[in-house]
């Protein structure tokens with residue numbers, strides 16, 4: 001007889017969403033988080049993340065579309081609005097070749113198919129509506145209203161509160177040190193100043209960039225490329241005629257001179273009501289510091305990423321200071337195809353490999369309630385009705401050689 005029905009390792013957005021979903025079904029749940037909850041050491045940090053439905057890939061468009069109802073269910077359960085649906089303007093070179101966020105015009109076919117609203121704009125219309133200047137004449141824009149800013153601090157605290165109120169036990173400063181997977185369940189050793197051992201029928205591992213620390217214990221190793229991404233907050237002109245980006249925006253343009261360090265994928269948010277007044281988050285969707293283990297983190301924001309973003313702001317934004325007020329870094333975990341890993345452990349683990357479900361990599365915040373639901377379905381039902389066939393742990397490029 002196990003101590004718990006489910007142990008969740010990692011208390012970021014996806015761990016909390018998994019715990020909430022399992023506890024809501026009456027399961028006994030323990031969440032083990034190595035730092036404090038709501039920490040800045042993983043990926044679920046900062047004030048905002050994008051929720052978007054504009055996807056080039058059909059399967060991502062479908063999941064994002066399906067997640068809208070699941071976000072609403074969570075908001076109803078919480079009694080709180082968690083996304084500010086201010087829309088998203090994608091703009092740039094219509095001939096941009098696909099990158100980590102797909103293509104500029106590729107999502108139209110999916111938006112038509114799913115009945116989602118959108119509007120196309122030319123360069124002049126973009127500059128009339130938004131505080132941008134000097135955009136090339138060939139630029140085009142695609143605006144969609146069903147996209148918005150996720151209130152990250154509120155989302156995390158809401159999931160924590162709901163998981164706890166459905167009976168989950170959430171422990172901080174508990175670093176998982178070892179994991180044994182057996183046919184009958186999982187045994188987890190953790191350290192919080194003293195060493196403890198607990199057992200569960202099932203386990204969900206949501207350790208983000210730190211996933212290998214845990215899955216290495218059962219001889220699994222993922223080929224993770226961890227981007228040490230820089231985020232920046234810029235001051236905007238206040239007042240009635242001041243600068244207010246009314247929606248999120250994202251520029252699609254190939255890098256200058258085909259040099260990845262000179263990326264032109266810039267994105268920004270409106271000033272959000274839960275953040276500092278008149279500060280807008282603008283950043284580059286790239287990182288020159290790419291590591292394979294969070295222990296190698298440089299912590300200091302990359303000078304290249306700061307400079308190219310500040311130069312973009314200087315050249316193209318009206319009423320925005322050209323140097324950021326503050327900045328920091330955040331770990332974005334990737335595998336080769338920039339997509340999720342959302343699956344059981346690989347069969348190489350032996351009998352019981354389906355007792356453990358894993359999520360890491362990709363841009364996961366937008367699907368937080370849906371991925372939490374899928375992870376709970378994997379461990380409690382053994383499968384999910386959602387199409388996660390593109391996120392297999394055994395697809396090429398995810399496991400390191402020999403797995």
Ligand SMILES: Cc1cc2nc3c(=O)[nH]c(=O)nc-3n(C[C@H](O)[C@H](O)[C@H](O)COP(=O)(O)OP(=O)(O)OC[C@H]3O[C@@H](n4cnc5c(N)ncnc54)[C@H](O)[C@@H]3O)c2cc1C
Pocket residue numbers: 009010011012013014015032033034035039041042043044045048049050051174175176177206207208209210211213214229230231330331332359360361362363364365366367
């Ligand atoms: C700059 C940036 C911008 C992004 N923008 C977007 C966006 O606009 N939209 C979007 O959808 N996504 C975005 N993402 C991605 C999104 O933030 C992540 O997908 C999401 O936060 C992942 O959450 P997680 O819970 O899986 O991982 P994390 O938040 O990293 O949580 C993992 C947790 O596991 C804990 N842990 C690790 N090891 C152990 C251990 N041994 N024992 C116990 N606990 C452990 C860690 O302390 C951590 O709290 C962005 C990411 C970055 C960095």
